[in-house]
Amino acid sequence: MKKASSNIMNEMEQTLDILNNIKEVDASPFLITRIQQKIEIDKINSISTPWVFSIAATVFILLCLNVFTIAKKPQMNEVSSLAKNMNLLNNDNFYNEQ
Amino acid sequence: MQFDALFTTYKNMVYNLALQYVQNVEDAEEITQDVFVAIHHSLNTFKQNAEMSTWIYRIAINKSLDFLKAKKRKKRFGFIVSIFENQETMQAHSFNHPGIELEQKQAVQLIFSALNKLNDQQKTALILSKIEQKSQKEVAEIMNLTPKAVESLIVRAKNNVFKNLNNKEGL
CATH class of the missing domain: 1.10.1740.10 (RNA polymerase sigma factor, region 2, helix turn helix motif)
Structure with missing residues (x-):
């Protein structure tokens, strides 16, 4: 049993030993040019971090201002009751037209 | 650098x-x-x-x-x-x-097709140890594993490659 398993192991090793014969090959000499080109394209396409932060900050400030304005805006009911108390018309029927 | x-x-x-x-x-x-x-x-x-x-x-x-x-x-x-x-x-x-030399191309191609069926870790362990001729310690360092874990990965990888090869021959 042991002998059989060691035979299998040997066979396995022998089969895989063929992978030791794979030779190292040289990379193409033009690779560096292509890499430099890719790096340049990446540089052009990428937006710098300070810009990203400033855009994000502007959007955030605008959003905050909007929320603040909406929260501060007086409710229509308050305006109507104030106009009623002061006997003001809260419509545009100034001449009591029908 | x-x-x-x-x-x-x-x-x-x-x-x-x-x-x-x-x-x-x-x-x-x-x-x-x-x-x-x-x-x-x-x-x-x-x-x-x-x-x-x-x-x-x-x-x-x-x-x-x-x-x-x-x-x-x-x-x-x-x-x-x-x-x-x-x-x-x-x-x-x-x-x-x-x-790969021409006379060995078919045999190596067969082994690679069996190797390609392995999971990522087993494939990496076998490539580094068998083809790149790295020691178990070096493989462990590259893969961020213990040498023991690498050893068992390599054994399992070899077994699976052998199994895949036998399955192919059996077809």
């Missing part, structure tokens, strides 16, 4: 490692380009306490595995091709490894 010097030192290491994963010149060149672009981007963040070659090996392994995953995904969507050709014949068409 300057980028140009780094490229000169490690270009063949990266290219050959990529070749073992994809067994195709064009794909290996594409991976090599991606690896060096990634190195260029993160060269400033490289920690000097780690070995430069280990760091580059890790980037090359991740890029190669990502490339294979992306290729698999693309193949899955190319349903017209898959109707007429099965995956194995497609792999055989794209097999183009310049490091």
